Amino acid sequence: MAGSWDGSRDFGSQSDDIFQYERQHIEPIYDAFICPLSKQIMKDPVTLENGQTYEREAIEKWFNECKEKGRKLVCPLTLEELKTMDMNPSIALRNTIEEWNARNEAVQLELARKSLTPGCPESDVLRALRFIQQLATKNISNKHVIRNAELIPIIVETLKSTSRKVRLRALETLRIVVEDDDDNKEIMAEGDKVRTIVKFLSHEQSKEREEAVSLLFELSKSESLCEKIGSVNGAILILVGMTSSKSENLSIVEKADKTLENLEKNENNVRQMAENGRLQPLLTLLLEGSPEVKLSMASYLGDLALSNDVKVYVAQTVGSSLINLVKNGDTQSREAALKALNQVSSCESSAKVLVEQGILSPLVKHLFAGPTNLPLRLKEVAATILANIVTAECDFDSISVGPNHQTLVSEDIIHNLLQMISNTGPSIECKLLQVLVGLTNSPITVISVAAAIKSLGATISLVQFIEAPQKDLRMASIKLLQNLSTHMGQELVGSLCGSAGQLGSLFKVIGENIASTEEQAAAIGIIAELPEMDIGLTRQMLDEGYFQIVVSRIKMIRQGETRRSRFVTPYLEGLVRVLSRITFVLPNEPKAISFSRDNELTALFTELIQANGLDNVQMASALALENLSQESKNLTKLPELPPPGFCGSIFPCLGKPPVVTGLCRVHRGTCTQRDTFCLIEGQALARLVALLDHTNDKVVEASLAALSTLLDDGVNIEEGVSVLCEAEGIKPILDVLLEKQTENLRRRAVWMVERLLRTEDIAYEVSGDPNVSTALVDAFQHGDYRTRQIAERALKHIDKIPNFSGIFPIVG
Numbered sequence: 001m002a003g004s005w006d007g008s009r010d011f012g013s014q015s016d017d018i019f020q021y022e023r024q025h026i027e028p029i030y031d032a033f034i035c036p037l038s039k040q041i042m043k044d045p046v047t048l049e050n051g052q053t054y055e056r057e058a059i060e061k062w063f064n065e066c067k068e069k070g071r072k073l074v075c076p077l078t079l080e081e082l083k084t085m086d087m088n089p090s091i092a093l094r095n096t097i098e099e100w101n102a103r104n105e106a107v108q109l110e111l112a113r114k115s116l117t118p119g120c121p122e123s124d125v126l127r128a129l130r131f132i133q134q135l136a137t138k139n140i141s142n143k144h145v146i147r148n149a150e151l152i153p154i155i156v157e158t159l160k161s162t163s164r165k166v167r168l169r170a171l172e173t174l175r176i177v178v179e180d181d182d183d184n185k186e187i188m189a190e191g192d193k194v195r196t197i198v199k200f201l202s203h204e205q206s207k208e209r210e211e212a213v214s215l216l217f218e219l220s221k222s223e224s225l226c227e228k229i230g231s232v233n234g235a236i237l238i239l240v241g242m243t244s245s246k247s248e249n250l251s252i253v254e255k256a257d258k259t260l261e262n263l264e265k266n267e268n269n270v271r272q273m274a275e276n277g278r279l280q281p282l283l284t285l286l287l288e289g290s291p292e293v294k295l296s297m298a299s300y301l302g303d304l305a306l307s308n309d310v311k312v313y314v315a316q317t318v319g320s321s322l323i324n325l326v327k328n329g330d331t332q333s334r335e336a337a338l339k340a341l342n343q344v345s346s347c348e349s350s351a352k353v354l355v356e357q358g359i360l361s362p363l364v365k366h367l368f369a370g371p372t373n374l375p376l377r378l379k380e381v382a383a384t385i386l387a388n389i390v391t392a393e394c395d396f397d398s399i400s401v402g403p404n405h406q407t408l409v410s411e412d413i414i415h416n417l418l419q420m421i422s423n424t425g426p427s428i429e430c431k432l433l434q435v436l437v438g439l440t441n442s443p444i445t446v447i448s449v450a451a452a453i454k455s456l457g458a459t460i461s462l463v464q465f466i467e468a469p470q471k472d473l474r475m476a477s478i479k480l481l482q483n484l485s486t487h488m489g490q491e492l493v494g495s496l497c498g499s500a501g502q503l504g505s506l507f508k509v510i511g512e513n514i515a516s517t518e519e520q521a522a523a524i525g526i527i528a529e530l531p532e533m534d535i536g537l538t539r540q541m542l543d544e545g546y547f548q549i550v551v552s553r554i555k556m557i558r559q560g561e562t563r564r565s566r567f568v569t570p571y572l573e574g575l576v577r578v579l580s581r582i583t584f585v586l587p588n589e590p591k592a593i594s595f596s597r598d599n600e601l602t603a604l605f606t607e608l609i610q611a612n613g614l615d616n617v618q619m620a621s622a623l624a625l626e627n628l629s630q631e632s633k634n635l636t637k638l639p640e641l642p643p644p645g646f647c648g649s650i651f652p653c654l655g656k657p658p659v660v661t662g663l664c665r666v667h668r669g670t671c672t673q674r675d676t677f678c679l680i681e682g683q684a685l686a687r688l689v690a691l692l693d694h695t696n697d698k699v700v701e702a703s704l705a706a707l708s709t710l711l712d713d714g715v716n717i718e719e720g721v722s723v724l725c726e727a728e729g730i731k732p733i734l735d736v737l738l739e740k741q742t743e744n745l746r747r748r749a750v751w752m753v754e755r756l757l758r759t760e761d762i763a764y765e766v767s768g769d770p771n772v773s774t775a776l777v778d779a780f781q782h783g784d785y786r787t788r789q790i791a792e793r794a795l796k797h798i799d800k801i802p803n804f805s806g807i808f809p810i811v812g
Contacts, residue, residue: 326366597675
């Protein structure tokens with residue numbers, strides 16, 4: 001028999017804890033079981049010609065060494081020379097060893113079972129688990145033994161241990177036990193075993209996560225386990241998170257990724273992956289699956305919430321397939337594809353991809369086809385997709401969508417859209433209006449759309465939607481009319497000012513006492529673009545109190561009484577532009593003058609030109625001040641001089657003109673900011689001069705126009721120059737001339753400089769500035785006809801052109 005169990009024998013690489021189990025024998029180890037070479041229990045004993053028995057692998061290695069070193073072939077135990085390397089299997093001994101092993105392993109297995117019961121010391125549990133690992137790896141049939149001993153549920157229970165070492169070894173043991181054994185995997189599918197393992201994916205310890213994901217990878221090789229794993233709440237979400245984590249080690253990431261690849265066998269898992277950001281499996285099934293699977297995946301895609309980047313990726317990957325389903329599929333397939341395309345198209349970049357893949361033609365075809373081709377509820381989806389698509393920056397005026405090479409902005413296509421809008425329900429009407437909104441957002445396509453609307457006479461129909469009770473429908477119509485207002489101003493005035501009262505409906509929206517909304521900004525934008533000189537519209541707005549609403553809203557915004565929103569800027573810009581239109585009719589409308597006085601518009605616009613950062617507000621306010629100031633000379637009250645005395649009437653040279661004080665230097669009468677709109681009163685003059693340094697040319701031009709009213713015919717020009725000089729406005733005006741960013745600015749600047757140079761002191765000073773002379777010469781040589789005339793007179797003031805050498809007729 002073998003020697004005592006004092007650890008002196010080397011039984012290979014077994015650790016101490018396994019050695020403790022292998023000491024538990026029901027009978028001792030016989031010397032015949034031990035290979036003289038390897039000192040281990042033999043698995044495949046063979047007998048040599050001299051009757052000595054060895055482990056086959058060990059004796060083969062011995063023979064090979066003898067050959068390599070050129071030694072004689074001898075028996076390693078007796079050193080007897082051998083004639084051959086013949087080895088005869090010792091079947092009887094092998095069977096005896098196997099029986100002995102089986103009897104002893106049964107004892108050891110029972111000991112392991114007892115060591116895994118609750119309350120056993122940690123060291124015993126660890127040794128038991130290690131023994132089971134070794135047993136499972138020794139022979140695949142041992143996994144059957146472990147299963148029959150019902151050890152798998154017991155090992156799962158040890159996962160609840162408070163010892164991290166025990167939990168880790170239990171995970172490792174389960175992985176070894178289920179490897180390449182479907183029956184053992186099926187046992188893992190029972191109860192909450194899989195859920196228990198999934199919990200380890202969220203553990204803080206990286207090693208436990210790694211073992212857990214390795215075990216799940218093994219389990220996921222079974223199709224039935226794939227469904228089980230996917231059914232555990234959060235399992236796929238955590239695995240997807242692992243694959244995209246930068247903090248996990250590479251091994252965990254790779255195992256998680258392989259596990260997910262296995263889980264793709266189940267459609268429900270694919271849906272969950274898509275929901276949690278792993279879309280490729282779903283897209284692959286949509287491209288390569290059976291018709292039923294394609295339909296299922298397209299339907300699910302339509303219900304997913306996707307980020308914009310993902311929408312672009314989906315459009316690039318399966319856009320063409322979805323479009324083909326719309327073209328050639330049955331009603332059910334079209335519905336699924338349309339819903340998916342609706343989701344994917346709701347981003348400008350992805351919409352552009354779909355346009356490139358040819359979505360427009362089938363979309364327009366089905367939209368205009370009869371109800372038998374596409375039910376109305378799906379037409380609404382198609383309209384929604386089209387509304388999404390037209391937000392992309394594409395050349396819609398050149399992309400063919402019809403059999404006769406029509407485009408989206410062809411007259412007959414626009415007419416079809418308008419007719420559908422008139423003959424369908426509110427929900428689809430709203431989407432179709434949004435299509436027109438998208439097409440009119442472009443300065444190129446809006447012209448064609450406006451022309452088509454005019455040719456069909458559909459303006460009144462569109463205006464009527466302003467009164468729609470559905471907010472989305474009303475909003476779409478107002479945004480459309482805002483886009484069209486620049487190109488259809490007169491048509492809109494005619495429709496809005498009719499008896500139906502849509503103008504009032506617009507101002508009802510504008511005057512709502514809420515935070516500035518997109519709808520309010522669009523509504524006021526419509527009015528702002530209507531022709532400024534339309535006296536009929538302005539009178540109606542005056543008579544119905546709409547200007548009072550505008551003033552009230554401006555003041556509320558300026559005083560901070562309304563909650564700020566991102567639409568407050570366009571809303572305020574529109575309000576100011578609409579209010580400024582009242583100043584365009586002052587000469588012909590006494591009510592406009594009264595309103596301007598009562599609401600102190602000169603002071604209000606003076607305040608608004610200080611709205612830094614709001615260029616359009618400043619520009620509209622400056623233009624309004626120009627119009628108001630133009631009226632000052634007509635509204636100023638000239639003094640009533642007393643009649644001369646008797647001597648004075650006979651001898652005028654003896655009479656003295658009466659001295660009248662308190663008169664306006666420029667307008668020669670009694671002026672106030674409120675009543676005559678005089679710029680000299682208040683702070684308008686200084687603020688307008690400050691705007692001459694603005695970076696926006698249009699603001700500078702508007703400011704220059706307002707200041708020019710102080711040098712206009714009908715006022716005291718000399719005093720006007722003095723007033724500008726006192727306001728330190730001369731140099732900024734000259735600087736505008738020198739910079740001459742635009743032709744309009746140069747024209748205005750040349751006109752003002754010529755008026756300034758009529759004052760000898762200024763002419764003398766400017767004559768020494770070569771830059772001003774050069775600028776005037778440049779205007780004289782390259783300006784338009786009127787500018788050249790004025791530049792010539794200016795050059796005469798500084799003696800750059802002799803008075804007798806004029807080449808133009810004198811113009812006053």
